[in-house]
Amino acid sequence: MKTVELKQKNNEELKKQLDELKKDLMKLNAQRSTGTIPENPGNIKKFRRSIARILTILNKKRMEVKNAKK
Numbered sequence: 001m002k003t004v005e006l007k008q009k010n011n012e013e014l015k016k017q018l019d020e021l022k023k024d025l026m027k028l029n030a031q032r033s034t035g036t037i038p039e040n041p042g043n044i045k046k047f048r049r050s051i052a053r054i055l056t057i058l059n060k061k062r063m064e065v066k067n068a069k070k
Contacts (some may be wrong), residue, residue: 001050006057009041021047 006014025047031038037046 001010001053003057006053011058011061014054014058018051018058021054025051049067 001017009017025044028038028044028047032041032044
């Protein structure tokens, strides 16, 4: 998912998507650890990066709110 699209979402939508991505990543990691080859091993990298993007955007939004209060 593109960063621009993520920035337009509110915090609740981002958190919901974050949970979904973490669940998908957990499934892929479980497959990898048991020795089963996932259908698309490149998805692991995509999910990890998407999770990082969402966390970064959530932290930026928190900092904006925090700085606005001061």
